[in-house]
Amino acid sequence: MRINKGVEWAGHACALLVPLWPDKGLPLSALAEFHALPEPYMAKQMQALARAGIVTGGRGRSGFYTLARAPGDITLLDILLAVDGDEPMFRCSEIRQNGPCASKPADCKAPCNIAAGFWRAEEAYRSSLAQVDLATLAGAVAAQLGPEKTARAGAWISGNVRTRG
Numbered sequence: 001m002r003i004n005k006g007v008e009w010a011g012h013a014c015a016l017l018v019p020l021w022p023d024k025g026l027p028l029s030a031l032a033e034f035h036a037l038p039e040p041y042m043a044k045q046m047q048a049l050a051r052a053g054i055v056t057g058g059r060g061r062s063g064f065y066t067l068a069r070a071p072g073d074i075t076l077l078d079i080l081l082a083v084d085g086d087e088p089m090f091r092c093s094e095i096r097q098n099g100p101c102a103s104k105p106a107d108c109k110a111p112c113n114i115a116a117g118f119w120r121a122e123e124a125y126r127s128s129l130a131q132v133d134l135a136t137l138a139g140a141v142a143a144q145l146g147p148e149k150t151a152r153a154g155a156w157i158s159g160n161v162r163t164r165g
Contacts, residue, residue, distance in 0.1 A: 007083045009037055010045040014054065014079060016157065018071045018138035023164045025057055025066035030160035045083055052082035064162035071138060077129035089125075090118035 013031045020026065032042040046065055049055045056068045067074065092115040096103045111119070142150045 003080070004084050006041070006045045006048070007080050009035070009042060010049055010079050010083045011076065013042065013046065013065070014049070014067065014074065014134055015138050015141055017055065017065065017067045018134050019154075020157070020161060021067040021071055023066070024161050025055075025064040025164075026157065026160055027064045027162060028058055030157075031065065034156070048083045049079070052078065054078055054082055066164065067134070071135035072133045074134045075130050076132045076137070077126055080129055088119070089122050090115065092118075 012035055016031060016034060017025060028043055028046060029039060031046065032039040043058075046055060046058055050058060050065075050068075053068050054074055055065045057063055058065045092111065094105075094108060096112055097105060097108060145153065
């Protein structure tokens with residue numbers, strides 16, 4: 001399984017917005033600049049997050065993005081689904097109906113154990129992502145960075161922040 005890099009970018013952008021919630025945000029240019037990402041591609045991720053109701057704003061040069069909900073109400077699964085969609089990762093093509101020992105379609109009413117195993121794994125994966133919210137994640141990121149780097153990031157964010165109203 002490979003997760004689209006846009007999911008990573010969207011996750012990092014949302015983490016940057018956590019301490020600014022509810023009335024402050026960052027412009028697209030700052031969200032892209034913070035991790036030296038291409039602005040047009042970051043725009044695509046932010047638009048996907050906006051369509052999913054995870055962020056608001058972002059219109060025009062003077063616009064900026066804010067989280068649309070409390071950080072504790074946004075999960076990594078929300079971000080994944082917003083950017084990558086909700087199509088299942090595994091798609092059974094019923095290859096057991098092919099080849100010299102092919103099963104008849106009538107014999108394939110129940111999912112095969114291989115498909116069922118992949119579906120159970122995907123369900124566990126999605127359930128795990130649904131348990132990680134942005135508030136908890138942002139705290140873990142800050143702890144991992146340490147006080148010096150967190151202060152440096154905070155100062156940079158403060159220089160780019162925009163306020164509603």
